[in-house]
Amino acid sequence: MIHLAVQYFAILREQRGLSEEKLATAATTPTALYDELRARHGFTLPADRVRAAVNDEFVAADAPLRDGDRIVFIPPVAGG
């Protein structure tokens, strides 16, 4: 188990009901963690429509997660 901080924005923030949480997980990649959280909180977006950032930088869906990381799941963007 690793300990992570997770930040939520936009539709994920609303569906989770909070902006940030700390948690312990057995997931070792962003995709695995997202699927775990999606099952728990009922996120409507599937994993393949969500990108991940760790410590304020984009990472691959299968990048390794490390203890103490801060992870953000990024729904499809719509600036402008």
Place this chain on the structure above:
Amino acid sequence: MIHLAVQYFAILREQRGLSEEKLATAATTPTALYDELRARHGFTLPADRVRAAVNDEFVAADAPLRDGDRIVFIPPVAGG
């Protein structure tokens, strides 16, 4: 012979030394008139680089000129 008003702009105005003149000519087209005026005043631009407008509308180089027309010769433009 027809009587015309000729207006000059930009390089043609400077080379002619005035902005407008009235004249009588045997020329029946803009090109013929331009060549006549070029020979008289030493305009540097050849006829094929000059467009013509009659009574504030573009006309073809071989359009007929009529008594009382106001003609403008248009050097290559360079707005913006």
Place this chain on the structure above:
Amino acid sequence: MFRISTELIDPVALQRELADVQAGACVAFEGWVRNRNDGHPVLSLEYEAYAPLAVKEGTRILNEARGKFALVAVAAVHRVGHLKLGELAVWVSVTAEHRGAAFDACRYIIDEAKARVPIWKKEHYADGATVWINCASRGDHAGAQAPRQV
């Protein structure tokens, strides 16, 4: 310079900073909150940003534009918060010696920013519904399924 702003964007002040006698052309893009989207009357918009990464990614896009096109200067600001109709949501301005580069770069920046910068838009409709644009799935507002451009 790519910024996220919680305040009204002032394009006049921003534009003034780009004044430069080496530049012969300036192309500016403004994205405004409009009153309908795909036929739905829109009352207002909310923009939310993941600010640290939005600034990083936006800055990368500006630097890419500088690499691809012969520019004098570039700047962009994206608004966040609750915006009323007609308000300025995003401003991009590019100066260059020649206009071709300024047009191409300005368009590159706004196209890339819309596709890559982590900013989200929620539309509030006249019928009371709200939608996070591009995030629709089954059960969401039907009109929001298709990707939209400003």
Place this chain on the structure above:
Amino acid sequence: MFRISTELIDPVALQRELADVQAGACVAFEGWVRNRNDGHPVLSLEYEAYAPLAVKEGTRILNEARGKFALVAVAAVHRVGHLKLGELAVWVSVTAEHRGAAFDACRYIIDEAKARVPIWKKEHYADGATVWINCASRGDHAGAQAPRQV
């Protein structure tokens, strides 16, 4: 609205007239007097227009743009007279629901205007020479032989 102006162009006031909640995108082009052209230091510019035909032809170009692209509004102003470095020589602004049309139309208008509207530009150089741009022939300033873009 295509206008010839003997006064300083005020893009802020002009832009305000285009505000419209039906528009989601605004693209504005500004042509500025820059301090060199093809390597020659430029001190100032003179613009001269054949105003009645310039307004006619400019208006035709704006109408063509409206026909080709899905626009909300278009406007353009070209300055004439003696301009100092940094001054605004030409301003074109286009609003549309979507940005693609706004970019394409703005570029169409400035490209066509530069090619077709009877306006002429005389550059005053640091060495005292002057040149009517695009009108060079044997004996004129050598640097002015090639067509130039802003």
